Amino acid sequence: MARALTYAGDPANQLAGARTVLPNVPFTARADDGTGTVSATAAAPFPFLTRTIGLLPIVCPAGLDRPGSLDRATQGTGPYVLTHYTPGGPYEFTVRDDYSWGPAGATTAEPGLPARIVISVVPQTSTAANLLLTGGIDIAHVSGPDRARLTGRGLATADVATVVGLTFFNQRPGRALADRALRRALVSALDRRGLANVAVGGTGIPATDFGAEGAVCHADLADANLPAQDAVEALRAAGWTRSADGPLTKGGQSLRLRLITSPDLGPTLASVAELMAREWTALGVEVDLVTESLPALVNAMYQSADFDVVVGSTPGFALPVGFIPFFSGSTPAQGLNFAGVTNPEYDALVAQALRETDTTGCGTWNRAAAALFRSAEALPIAEGRSSVYGYRTTFATTFGGQLVPTSIRLHQ
Structure with missing residues (x-):
């Protein structure tokens, strides 16, 4: 170890x-x-x-x-070992018979623990829901409107708090959104309640923090710290002008943004991005709305940097320190700060919080997050819920909905 x-x-x-x-x-x-x-x-x-x-x-x-050797095999201490690998799935795992060192003394000798687990990639949540209802799969993670079809169907269920539509703005040199005033104006123009409704497929609640409910130091920060100003006036003050129904321009250049998302990260994200684009277009922004596969999205974020706005979905991190490399430090490939965020106030408060013990520093961590909201470094759209469902199967999950392998039990 x-x-x-x-x-x-x-x-x-x-x-x-x-x-x-x-x-x-x-x-x-x-x-x-x-x-x-x-x-x-x-x-x-x-x-x-x-x-x-x-x-x-x-x-x-x-x-x-x-x-x-880890590319296609396991060399670890877990209760299952990889016994069959196919690029893109399925992946087959076989139980380790002598495993006896799990949390709280968990072993692989418990009745009902599956001897074999096959993990398949199911891109569409609607397909996963259908397979659950017919017994085609035993366990699946489902988000969005398809959850309603699974309610009351006798499935084991573990709810997972999520943040839907966590949005980053590319602030690297040469990108339009490196301008803090412009980011603040565009965020002010958004109907957060409307976006939240679209994000969860119904009556949505705007997200209050970057991380999901239940995370350490989670707090209600967004409303008090997000920019709230007249977007048209803020754009004018930042030097952007518009003639009649033409595009916004500054220094002879029109404002054009590349807004990307992927349905692989959530079934409603394309609709969230579409509404976002519509609200910015009404201001005179030219928006290129692009829906990508997940590999293409990751490439844009961490390699080409060819985006201005990216809309994703995540349970966030259980600890506030998880966000540090995404809001500070080096850009890829040296770091994870793919949006090129530079916020000295955040950096200073993080440095202070790192010297405070465990949750006694939550106040400082929350002031650091508030600094990100005020500068419109990123925008979480909605408080969300996804669920892990089991067909004739029970299980336990950790923060973020990750399965505990030794907790899985098959039932007749």
Whole structure:
């Protein structure tokens, strides 16, 4: 475990996923084989050390010696091992018979624990809902209006709090939305209640924070801190003018934005982006509305940077530190700050919060998030709910709806 933590924590190995669950400060891990314990020491203050270290999946020495072997095989300590791999799925996992070291003493010898798990990729939530109702699949994560069809059908259900439509604005040099005044004006023009209604497929509640309900330090921040101004006047003050029904221009250049999203991140996101584009078009903004596949969206965010606005959906992070690399630091490939956010007030407050112990620093973390709202660095659209459903199957989930493998039980 100590070696796996050290490997994952080394920036030279560029493990993007590990950055979201490990401390964002340098640390060392040491093992004591005599006592069977691992100790971790941070080189700088970090308030959530015990909440983060244990989130990293452990890779065994065989995987650390040959990282390429993990492309199509498992080299870990979990209750299941990968026994069949197909690019794009399905993926077959077989139970590890001798597993006995799970949380709270969980083992793989419990009655009803499946001997084999097959994970398939089902792009459409409507298809996943249909398969659940017919027994074609045992467990699926479903969001959006299709949840209504599954209510009262005798399915095991675990609700997951989410933030629907988490929107980022590209602030890299040369992009129009690097202008803080312009971002604030465009956010002011949005009907947040209307967008929330579209996002959840009914009566929506505008999101209150960047993370989902239940996250550590979650608070009601958006209403008090988002810009609320007359958008037309704010655009005029920022130097944008419009003749009759023509486009907004400044310095002879019209305002054109590339707005992208992907239905792979949620069934209502394309409609959210469409309404957003319509409201900005009414101001004179020329909006190129693009719906991408998830790989193309990720490419635009982390490689080409060819976007101005991206609308996504996420449960967020369980801890406020999870957002740090997305709102500060280097842009890809050196970092995760794909939107190029630069907010000195946020950075200063984060530095202070990192010196405060666990949840005693929530007030400071929330002031940092409020600074992001005031500068319109990003915009969460709606408080949402998705659900994990089981057909003749029960299970437990963690924050964000992740399944606990040893909790799965099949029923006749």
